[in-house]
Amino acid sequence: MNTSTIQASSAQQAARSTDAQQIAAAAGRVLLAALFLLAGFSKLTQAEGTIGYIASVGLPFPELAYAGALFVEIGLAAALVVGYRTRWVAAAIAAFSLVTAFGFHFNLADQNQFIHFFKNVAIAGGLLQIVAFGGGALSLDARRNA
Numbered sequence: 001m002n003t004s005t006i007q008a009s010s011a012q013q014a015a016r017s018t019d020a021q022q023i024a025a026a027a028g029r030v031l032l033a034a035l036f037l038l039a040g041f042s043k044l045t046q047a048e049g050t051i052g053y054i055a056s057v058g059l060p061f062p063e064l065a066y067a068g069a070l071f072v073e074i075g076l077a078a079a080l081v082v083g084y085r086t087r088w089v090a091a092a093i094a095a096f097s098l099v100t101a102f103g104f105h106f107n108l109a110d111q112n113q114f115i116h117f118f119k120n121v122a123i124a125g126g127l128l129q130i131v132a133f134g135g136g137a138l139s140l141d142a143r144r145n146a
Helices: 003-045 047-056 062-082 086-104 111-133 140-145
Strands: none
Touching (some): 003 111
């Protein structure tokens, strides 16, 4: 095998690796957003129950909190799927995840709430990876910057 064959093989391998990374970045955005989209559409169909639940934990202005949750879970999650202003969107959803962890799931003595609390913390961690590395080449951000 000569040097040019090795270099070509390395270049092809690097291109495949880059393609796999970009697909993984897009898939990661979609998978994270799916959780929020499902929750948001569920809230749309159960507005009164959701507002009541928000009020039951003592948050002020439960109707406003409900509207904010819909904005994050549907609007920002949709932006995350397509990779629009990805870093900002991921940071906002990460903050929302932490707020909901502490506001709704902080009863760590209850095993179910313990799991939900740390699920939200882990989701925030995944979103912070997007904040750090961006949406990838398969995003609207990449198209805007090209």
